Amino acid sequence: MESAPKMQNMGLDSKEEAYSRRHCGIVESADCHSESTPAYRVLNAHNLLDTRYRLETSSQIDAVPGNATRSGNLCLMSCCLPCWACGLFKTFAVSSGQVKKVEDGRGGFLFHGQGVHRICDPFYTVGKATTYQQGCIQHGDLTLVVVEQGYIGFALEKGQPVLLPPGMHQWRSTTMVFVKSYDLNNNVVRMGPLTLVTVDSGYCAVTEDNGQQKILAGGDIYLLTHRNWKFQKYMSQKIQSNNLKRIEATSADNVLMAVDATVIWRITDVSSAALNAGESIAKDGADTCPQDLRSIEKLQGDVLKQAEASLAAFIGAVNYSDTFNVAAAVQGSDTVLPGALLVAGRPVEAPGGGAAASAAGSAELPSQNRPTALRSSAMQPASSPLFDLGKMQTCLNHASAVTTTYGVTIMSINVVAAVPANKELMVSLAAGAVAAAEAQKFETVATGKASAAKIEARGSAEAEVFKARGEAEAERVRAEGHLQAAELLNKSQVAVKLAMIDRTGAALDDKKTFFFGADPKEMGGLLATSLFAGRS
Numbered sequence: 001m002e003s004a005p006k007m008q009n010m011g012l013d014s015k016e017e018a019y020s021r022r023h024c025g026i027v028e029s030a031d032c033h034s035e036s037t038p039a040y041r042v043l044n045a046h047n048l049l050d051t052r053y054r055l056e057t058s059s060q061i062d063a064v065p066g067n068a069t070r071s072g073n074l075c076l077m078s079c080c081l082p083c084w085a086c087g088l089f090k091t092f093a094v095s096s097g098q099v100k101k102v103e104d105g106r107g108g109f110l111f112h113g114q115g116v117h118r119i120c121d122p123f124y125t126v127g128k129a130t131t132y133q134q135g136c137i138q139h140g141d142l143t144l145v146v147v148e149q150g151y152i153g154f155a156l157e158k159g160q161p162v163l164l165p166p167g168m169h170q171w172r173s174t175t176m177v178f179v180k181s182y183d184l185n186n187n188v189v190r191m192g193p194l195t196l197v198t199v200d201s202g203y204c205a206v207t208e209d210n211g212q213q214k215i216l217a218g219g220d221i222y223l224l225t226h227r228n229w230k231f232q233k234y235m236s237q238k239i240q241s242n243n244l245k246r247i248e249a250t251s252a253d254n255v256l257m258a259v260d261a262t263v264i265w266r267i268t269d270v271s272s273a274a275l276n277a278g279e280s281i282a283k284d285g286a287d288t289c290p291q292d293l294r295s296i297e298k299l300q301g302d303v304l305k306q307a308e309a310s311l312a313a314f315i316g317a318v319n320y321s322d323t324f325n326v327a328a329a330v331q332g333s334d335t336v337l338p339g340a341l342l343v344a345g346r347p348v349e350a351p352g353g354g355a356a357a358s359a360a361g362s363a364e365l366p367s368q369n370r371p372t373a374l375r376s377s378a379m380q381p382a383s384s385p386l387f388d389l390g391k392m393q394t395c396l397n398h399a400s401a402v403t404t405t406y407g408v409t410i411m412s413i414n415v416v417a418a419v420p421a422n423k424e425l426m427v428s429l430a431a432g433a434v435a436a437a438e439a440q441k442f443e444t445v446a447t448g449k450a451s452a453a454k455i456e457a458r459g460s461a462e463a464e465v466f467k468a469r470g471e472a473e474a475e476r477v478r479a480e481g482h483l484q485a486a487e488l489l490n491k492s493q494v495a496v497k498l499a500m501i502d503r504t505g506a507a508l509d510d511k512k513t514f515f516f517g518a519d520p521k522e523m524g525g526l527l528a529t530s531l532f533a534g535r536s
Helices: 005-022 038-045 070-079 080-087 270-276 297-316 320-331 352-363 389-406 423-489 495-507 520-535
Strands: 088-094 098-103 109-112 115-119 125-131 134-141 143-147 152-157 160-164 167-172 176-183 188-191 195-197 203-209 212-216 220-224 229-234 238-252 256-267 341-343 346-348 408-420
Touching: 005 238, 038 195, 038 220, 070 080, 070 088, 070 115, 088 098, 088 125, 098 134, 109 134, 109 143, 134 423, 152 188, 176 188, 195 203, 195 229, 203 270, 212 270, 220 229, 229 270, 256 297, 270 297, 270 389, 270 423, 297 389, 297 408, 389 408
Parallel strands: none
Antiparallel strands: 088 115, 098 109, 098 125, 134 143, 143 167, 152 160, 152 176, 188 195, 195 220, 203 212, 203 229, 238 256, 256 408, 341 346
């Protein structure tokens, strides 16, 4: 009957020894318990992590150890079966990793640990065995809890928060109550009056400290140390892209147009955006503001409305009919290289090939007679005013001038499609554009043919000139040759006579006969005979 008080004293002594060891500093460092992560460091910096109740090993659990054996309990049950049946004594065993809840019937609560137990007290109540390897075991004023790595255990001691680091903790207290474990993986962890806020890079956190707005920069972890320092919302500083709903606006030529566009924007001044474009308190004065008021949807709506208004103002200054003139010009024109020729509406290579021929032709033709198909590469077709970047910049500046007042910069407004709302007008304008394009195409083809004909005539004339110059040069060369031959022959009388005889024979053709009845070709021989005979 005295075994129970002894076991209880042993448990209390073990508890006091464990507590004294912890109070004397016989505990491992925070690094050994993996408490060096940023979240734990922030809590440690505020001296909020309480390690007074942490156990280093399971042997430090405040539990009554085993005090009997299986054979001893069997013998006692065999000898005193009626007493056992009446509950005058109790026997049981506790497995490893478990504790059994026991009440002493006098308002006390005990844990019985691993081993074989025998309690010789009819007022004791033995409960069920529970594993302590995970979770929390609460038994009256006795609590045993395991806080997993990456979590924070939250308990209240007389209304004051107690934060438990990872590990096994045990305490005996009638005023300290374990509430729950909080996962530090969450960006916002509310632990009673404390709030742990993790702000990722590219975001800022908006908080209210007793009515004063405080902005927490991204890339760090913060602790809001009292209840009136409230987390409001996150605001992204990343690029946002939204599609504008189809709007209808009237152009400068009174054409009702349906326009689709996109807007690219980002928050550049979080403090101004949170202060001017967001709700931070409920209209009825409630403690918490509805989540829809805390989001940035209202700010996003303001940006899109301003972009829509600026785009409508821009469209009001554009003549939509000009876009069809531009389309006709683009459809009827081709991109040509310097010196290229257009024949039948298509660029062709100039006669003679290469840029040299075209360059030579350009140098010789007067500027007023040059074909209109010879264009400069710098000349490009005009763009539609609805898609002109320079003109769209005025729309962008108009929108940004307003949004920058509440911390938002609009980076781009892009028109995706713009068509008349009236389909019949669209068909009519499109038909006119096609007709204008066809007319310009025919004009271009005719101009190309005329230019080709002029170039062909000019080439023929140049060819005749070159031919005449060649014949004249040939005659001049032949005359110079005859002159040189005559000068050589003049140096010898015999040579002169021979040349004269040869020329005379050549002058007489075969159709004429000499009075001697001989062949005219033999006249030279005859004259030569007489010549030599006379000299002799």
